Amino acid sequence: MQSQPLNASDFEVIENTLLKYGDDHSVLNPSELDGYFTALVSSPTRVDIADWFPAIWGGQNPAWQTPQEAKQFIELSVRHINTLARQLAEDSVAFAPRFEQTEHLGQDVTLAEEWCFGYTRAVAICNWPALPAPQAILLQAIADCAEQDNFELPEDLDVVAHQQAVAAIAPAARALHDFWLSQR
Template identity: 60%
Template sequence: MQTLNDTDFEFIEDILLQYGDDHSVLNASELDGYLTALVSGPAPVAIDEWFPGIFGGRQPEWESAADCQRFVELVTLHANNLAQRFSPRFEETEHNGQPLTLAEEWCFGYLRGAGLANWPALPAAQQVALDVIETCAAQDNFELPADLDVALHRQRVAAIEPAARALQGYWATQR
């Protein structure tokens, strides 16, 4: 199975930046969450439904047909890879001189994908898993506070992948 490399993700980031706006997926981490929710949800979502959602429900005015084709191919390949196996693509930063994982954008993308796929109401146990993702998405950590509770932050980030896997497992049994 072919996977995307750093150059591919840089291209995706550049396209998202070039053609995005306030209603678009902002970066590769958010795209990863978006696609993860789409491929692991209750029912398949056709590309003609989810692709415009990357750009806030519209199709960009592509300057280059080659860039459009490459972007579609890479995003589709990544979605197919995520359908087989996923490991969230979180962002990394530094806080007070220490590495820190940020998951807010991934979680925001995940919720965007779940919303586009129009997920039905979940049973209580699965809702708890979705709440883990929703809580992280609701946090505004664009500017990390100096007094950030790093241990609590890491604990919350560590809970996201198991929550997403639990939701994926639940929906797999419902298909």
């Protein structure tokens, strides 16, 4: 069970749990959590659950209503982390960030801001050391996307340029994972 990828109902449980126990300082949705976990499994060093789990909640674990609720969220999280680690290490082509989708002026638009914010959150938790210039540029592309405030897309959004920037995120995450993997 720990090795099975999450399905739609599993992600719904995650989303409901994040909404139930989250606040302005916590991870707020499955997209952000996916980015967070991607950076965790890409990190140059292993980070203990005692460090990364409370960071999901802004630094403190929630006051769970039941132990089963906590257990279920932890198990789903570990399954997703394992899936991401396996994909990135064994079949990075299968890796696809969990970006959000929206419609803007009649066009489908992929939003990566929340995913990128989760990724940069984990980079900070993992305390990544300075990167060589090529990898630093990749991380900066992710960080720049995380800093965008696109809760409401501007009417004059250049959709093509936006989608090109978003399309660069997954290859950047793969390359950063491969870089750190080669350094371990």
